[in-house]
Amino acid sequence: MKYLTPGPIQLPDFVLRAIYRQPAFHRSEEFRASLKSVLEKLGKVYTGTPVVMPGTGTLAVDTMVYNYVEPGDKVLAVIYGEFGRRLSLSLRTRGAEVRELTSEEPPPPDVIEDELRKMGGAKAIAVVHNETSMGMAHKELGKVADVAKAYGALLLVDSVSGMPAEPLPPGIDVVATASHKAFMAPPGAAILYVNAEPRAKLGVPPAMDLRPYLKVPSTLDTPYTPPISVIYALEASLEYILGIGLAKYTELHVERMNLLYGGVKLKPVPKPSHRSNTVAAFYCNDVKRALAALREAGYVASAGMGPYKDKVIRVGVMGDVAREDILKVAEVLNNVA
Numbered sequence: 001m002k003y004l005t006p007g008p009i010q011l012p013d014f015v016l017r018a019i020y021r022q023p024a025f026h027r028s029e030e031f032r033a034s035l036k037s038v039l040e041k042l043g044k045v046y047t048g049t050p051v052v053m054p055g056t057g058t059l060a061v062d063t064m065v066y067n068y069v070e071p072g073d074k075v076l077a078v079i080y081g082e083f084g085r086r087l088s089l090s091l092r093t094r095g096a097e098v099r100e101l102t103s104e105e106p107p108p109p110d111v112i113e114d115e116l117r118k119m120g121g122a123k124a125i126a127v128v129h130n131e132t133s134m135g136m137a138h139k140e141l142g143k144v145a146d147v148a149k150a151y152g153a154l155l156l157v158d159s160v161s162g163m164p165a166e167p168l169p170p171g172i173d174v175v176a177t178a179s180h181k182a183f184m185a186p187p188g189a190a191i192l193y194v195n196a197e198p199r200a201k202l203g204v205p206p207a208m209d210l211r212p213y214l215k216v217p218s219t220l221d222t223p224y225t226p227p228i229s230v231i232y233a234l235e236a237s238l239e240y241i242l243g244i245g246l247a248k249y250t251e252l253h254v255e256r257m258n259l260l261y262g263g264v265k266l267k268p269v270p271k272p273s274h275r276s277n278t279v280a281a282f283y284c285n286d287v288k289r290a291l292a293a294l295r296e297a298g299y300v301a302s303a304g305m306g307p308y309k310d311k312v313i314r315v316g317v318m319g320d321v322a323r324e325d326i327l328k329v330a331e332v333l334n335n336v337a
C-alpha cells in the first residue's frame with residue numbers, strides 16, 4: 001500500500017532507516033547533537049524560536065492557544081473548514097470571547113480587517129494556513145499579518161499540513177505545525193515557531209508551557225522526554241528538504257498538484273487560486289467505492305471531513321510520491337466516476 005493521505009504520509013526509505021535505531025538517553029551528548037541539528041535546520045524554515053515537543057498537530061494548536069490567549073480575550077477565528085472549527089473550539093475551551101468569521105473558502109484580508117474593526121479590541125486573529133479538510137490554503141497571510149499588526153492583534157496560525165510545502169510569509173507571531181505531514185517524518189512531534197513572548201500568565205498546563213521550551217536551543221536540555229525517534233526522522237527529512245531548497249520543495253508539490261488536478265475528471269473542491277500544495281479535494285458521488293478501488297490498486301486516500309464526509313475524496317501528495325502514483329490514482333478515480 002502507498003499512502004496518498006493528508007498525513008501521516010508515505011515516508012521515504014531514508015527517513016524510515018533514520019528511525020531504525022535505539023533511542024539515545026535524552027540527557028546524553030549523543031542526543032543533544034541530533035536535537036541541535038534539528039533545531040538549527042528548523043530555524044532555516046521559518047523565523048522565530050523553533051520548539052519541538054511530544055505531541056501531534058492538535059497539541060501544537062492547543063499549545064499556541066493556551067500560551068497566547070487568556071480567558072476573556074477577544075479573538076477572531078477565521079474558519080473555512082473543519083480545522084478552523086477545531087481551532088475555534090480550542091479558543092473557546094480556553095475561555096476566549098471568540099468571534100467566528102466563517103466562509104466556504106479562505107476570506108480575503110479586507111474581509112478579515114472589516115471583521116476585526118467591527119469587533120474592536122481583538123487580542124488575536126487565529127487562522128488555518130492550509131485547510132486539510134477542503135484542500136485549500138490561505139495564500140494571503142502576509143496581508144493578514146499586516147492587518148493584525150495594524151490592529152495590535154497577534155496572528156496565530158495553524159500550519160499543521162502546510163509548512164514547509166505551502167509557503168508561509170514572514171510576520172506571523174506563532175505557527176503551530178507537526179512532524180507527520182509536509183515535514184516528512186512520522187507522527188509524534190508537535191512543532192511551533194515562536195516570534196512573540198508567550199502572554200498567558202495562568203492556566204497553561206506544564207506540558208504545554210512554552211517558556212521552558214524557548215530555552216532549549218541554547219541549553220539543549222528538554223523539559224521532558226522528547227520524541228527521540230521522530231527527531232532522528234526529522235534530522236533526515238530536513239536534511240533532504242533543505243538540500244533541495246525550500247523553493248524547489250514547494251515547486252515539487254505544485255507540480256504534483258498540477259498533474260493530479262489536470263488528470264482527475266472529478267469536480268475539484270477548491271478554485272485554482274485557493275488550491276493547497278499538499279492535499280487535493282474532489283467532489284465524489286461514491287466515496288466508499290472510490291476509496292475501495294484505490295485500495296485495490298494499492299493506494300490509500302481519504303474521505304472528506306465533517307459535512308463533506310460522504311461527498312468529497314482527498315488525496316495527499318506529500319512524501320514519497322512519484323509521478324506514476326499520481327497518474328495511477330487519477331486513472332482509478334476516473335474509472336470510478
Ligand SMILES: Cc1ncc(COP(=O)(O)O)c(C=O)c1O
Nearest residue numbers: 056057058083130132158160161
Ligand atoms: C490543519 C490541521 N490542523 C490540525 C490538525 C490536527 O493534527 P493531529 O491530527 O496531528 O493532531 C490537522 C490534522 O490533519 C490538520 O490538518
